Amino acid sequence: MDAGNGQLPTTLEQVSIHATLPTPIAGERNVLVTSALPYVNNVPHLGNLIGSVLSADVYARYLRQTGVNVLFICGTDEYGTATETKAAEEGVTPRQLCDKYHRLHRDIYRWFDLGFDHFGRTSTPRQTEICQEIFWQVYHNGYCTEQTVAQLYDVEAGKFLADRYVHGTCPRCGYEDAQGDQCDQCGNLLNPTELVRPRSALTGSVPEVRTSRHLFLELPRLADALQRWVDAAAERGGWSDNALTMTRSWLRDGLKPRCITRDLQWGVPVPLDGFTDKVFYVWFDAPIGYLSITAAAWSDRDRWRAWWQHPEQVELVQFMGKDNTPFHTVIFPCTLLATQRPWTMLQRISTTEYLNYEGGKFSKRRGTGVFGDSAADTGIPAYVWRYYLVANRPEQSDSVFTWDDLAAKNNNELLANVGNLVNRTVSLVKSGFQGVLPALTDAPGYQARERRLFAAVTDELREYHRCFGDIALKAALRCAMAIGKLGNQYLQESKPWDLLKEPASGRERARTVLAVAAGVVRLLAICMEPFMGGAFADRILQQVGVVIERVDDRSEVHRIPHQLDAALVERWFGGARAHRFGEPSLLFRKMLPEQVAQWRARFAGDAAARAESKPPADVFPLDLRIGRI
Ligand code: MET
Incomplete structure (x- = not known):
């Protein structure tokens, strides 16, 4: 077996979505977003996805799209007993096991269009170095x-x-x-x-x-410092009630010393004489993974410190399942406090409860539930999964995945609302104007109906931004969907299909109505982008003729405005010039009861049922674009 000392060079490339990674900028809002680092030895299921990586991605995308300087970090948590055992079971070394599963995680997240700035791993030389650096500080300070x-x-x-x-x-x-x-x-x-x-x-x-x-680690001696830090955090109000309650109950029950070493080989070696045959306990080194993964993103050795050692300049927002809370609000902060250095410490925390599967639990062993690697085989696009998972995000209590609910949300919400608005608008421009909104000779006449629409959409937008401010992702998604609904009502009331049949003045009015509808479509695409991913937004933007230069989500095209008004519609689809639209293409397909029954049988975890069920027909013959990681 490989010595497991973390000194081997990593063999997989670690990819970033940006040519140059952002560094904190003085005077700007700099937010460091992390998702809990998934254990490498499991294939993530839908519950794991919404539990942290997807939730963090939604939030990081939103921030980028509002012009915030964001760094979004994640990676696989690779050390510990569980990895050693699994490697033994599979007859490979821990290093080989980690390489295999790291790739699997990376590919799954890429398929789900998760836009990490950097997706790394903990079994690296940087992890050893930073973990030992922190340990020595803690040790020399007598903790x-x-x-x-x-x-x-x-x-x-x-x-x-x-x-x-x-x-x-x-x-x-x-x-x-x-x-x-x-x-x-x-x-x-x-x-x-x-x-x-x-x-x-x-x-x-x-x-x-x-x-x-x-x-x-002498937690009792750090209790006072921790208490002061928790009180300050509570006052700033960035922690959810359950995170605060859990942390306070740990403090109330009295902190106890915690063992931070293990008699194992696969981990970060303990550098202290007398302990060099041991490694650090995986929960001691795992949160340090956030730092070392950031460090591994640059060749410049100390660039990571600009994010992690500048509390006055950087806000740290962390996403995780609720069972990870005390590690992030008690134990790791105590480790950092014990170093007596100025670290960028958790400012806001967003935790989730559990997602269950059809009334039971996800189980890889029993084959129950949809795991990341089989989601793609269903033919259901990643953005539909993303929508469903955010809409069912277990924010206050556990939630349940059911196939009936997925089909209902796909058919009655995505297809009937978003799909319908985009498709009607783009198809009408095609049939009524051969795909080109013509230039107008006169200024467009906006009527009371448009003013009402602008006001109602702006109200929803305001609420959308407010919800994101509270990291209330489900509620923000509802606001985006409400904008789609307003767009559909507007089309319904304005009837551009009738106006197009009328002579010149009717067609002028139809042109204005379709420009306004296209404005709502474009707004909806970028408001949905945090939830659905960049590939989805691009599909819509292309249809309304927006040229995509996806160098970076921070670019102007993706910037989420604070209001919809005549000026914005004029800027996007104004009458002074003609606008060529793209080809209409279907975003969603109806899910039929027989497909739902097949999927349910296929993922039920009962071997007989799975053998009988044929894979569902190819209901989504879409170009499933690979996202970025
Ligand atoms: N690996 C842990 C989990 O999946 C999270 C570690 S976060 C530093 O629960």
């Missing part, structure tokens, strides 16, 4: 202590056993295959040394109790 710990040791394998590698009889209920940390039958939490007739899951031999020296 590390040593303790002796009793652990089970597998003599045959020559290693200490992590809790879940010890199996045995449950001392509470007598179940014979209980794991060292928990009994699957009675659910009681266990200590591995409590198991009756313990055996090693690695070799089946009976483990011995041996002692080992470990390093502990």
